[in-house]
Amino acid sequence: MKADERGERAAVEARWGQSMAAAQAGDEKAYGDLLAELLPVVRRWVRSRLFDPNAAEDVVQNALLNIHRARHTYRAERPFGPWLRAVVRNAVTDSLREGGRRREREVAVESFDDIAGEAIPASDPLAAGLSPELSRALEMLPEKQRRAVELIHLEGLSVAAAALRVGVTPGALKVRAHRGYQALRQRLGRRPS
Amino acid sequence: MNEESTTDLIRELSQELEAVRPVPSLRTALGMAVVGWLAFGSAALALIGVQSALWENATTHPSFVALFVGLGVAALAATLATVAGSVPGRDAAARAGLAIALSAMLLAGGLCLLSLAALGFDDATPAGANAMCLRRAAWLSVVAAVPLVAFSVRGWVARPWIGAVASLVGAGAVASLTVHLSCSLAEPSHLLIGHASMPLLAALRATPFVAWRLKRVAR
Numbered sequence: 398m399k400a401d402e403r404g405e406r407a408a409v410e411a412r413w414g415q416s417m418a419a420a421q422a423g424d425e426k427a428y429g430d431l432l433a434e435l436l437p438v439v440r441r442w443v444r445s446r447l448f449d450p451n452a453a454e455d456v457v458q459n460a461l462l463n464i465h466r467a468r469h470t471y472r473a474e475r476p477f478g479p480w481l482r483a484v485v486r487n488a489v490t491d492s493l494r495e496g497g498r499r500r501e502r503e504v505a506v507e508s509f510d511d512i513a514g515e516a517i518p519a520s521d522p523l524a525a526g527l528s529p530e531l532s533r534a535l536e537m538l539p540e541k542q543r544r545a546v547e548l549i550h551l552e553g554l555s556v557a558a559a560a561l562r563v564g565v566t567p568g569a570l571k572v573r574a575h576r577g578y579q580a581l582r583q584r585l586g587r588r589p590s
Numbered sequence: 591m592n593e594e595s596t597t598d599l600i601r602e603l604s605q606e607l608e609a610v611r612p613v614p615s616l617r618t619a620l621g622m623a624v625v626g627w628l629a630f631g632s633a634a635l636a637l638i639g640v641q642s643a644l645w646e647n648a649t650t651h652p653s654f655v656a657l658f659v660g661l662g663v664a665a666l667a668a669t670l671a672t673v674a675g676s677v678p679g680r681d682a683a684a685r686a687g688l689a690i691a692l693s694a695m696l697l698a699g700g701l702c703l704l705s706l707a708a709l710g711f712d713d714a715t716p717a718g719a720n721a722m723c724l725r726r727a728a729w730l731s732v733v734a735a736v737p738l739v740a741f742s743v744r745g746w747v748a749r750p751w752i753g754a755v756a757s758l759v760g761a762g763a764v765a766s767l768t769v770h771l772s773c774s775l776a777e778p779s780h781l782l783i784g785h786a787s788m789p790l791l792a793a794l795r796a797t798p799f800v801a802w803r804l805k806r807v808a809r
Binding site for chain 2: 424432436454465469471475479481483487562
């Protein structure tokens, strides 16, 4: 990298560091602008490390969640770049490490349609569009599993956003949703396609 | 997972933003730890007493001094590793700290072994002395581990196992140092077993539990 490119990059990272310091003080606008600026950078890094483009956006969201959870560990007098790279690298490493385990224990979100027996647009209100049988089966789920299924498939939230709402990691939320799907499938007597 | 939901996530994260207090700098955290260790050690020595033969042991037994230095360096370096390991981007400092801590323990232990060899491996340690010092060090380690684990939890637990090892080696070293200053026995075999082994034992015994707790906190 040429000297002027390095200088430009250092200036950009310094600005990000200032934005993060403002975010630590509670400045929502600075934080939102910072995350929006970081998004293409994070996306590029993640896509260069993962072969599966479908999984990449999932990891991008996990990386943003990591940035959010670890924001108190950044100190304004330190360079922002190494901090950011470490946080994103951790999200990628976790994804690569858990990839195999996740495929074994989870069911794709789309298979909820198999369980429901009809397509349910994600934008429908919770009370509408569900058969009485499915509504009853949902109510019988343990609360955590029901909430996971409702947030992801009925309210249409991303896994990361749903995890944030509930206060757990995306991986933990996926496990809850998967167990919910399995329980629903057993109750409704449906087989996976 | 689509890019639109990522945009939604950014909006949610911004709207739910709360002010946070940044973690202390590495230097400040290390300084706090040293002050804490001195207070802890002073309180413990006030309870169990400083050995009466401290000066004599220090001037006549090289392995005694070597172990004192080794434990002190290990305590500081492992504390650095713990604190640095809980801050993203400080991996190099964390790795260096852990490497220095383990090297210091190995060197000190090696010198004790050499002293023992020079005596023809003649063990004059009174019966029960090793067990007594190890028991004391074990109890002191539990107390000493609390602030180190608290440092890890306050930070960001990206590598729970390494964080656990670093904090336990540090706690074990501080505890052993306190016992070292309170025990009048200077036989190299006793120093090796009763004083030098606690950091390693603490790490071996308690790492799975501490790592598990750190993982749960990270979720």
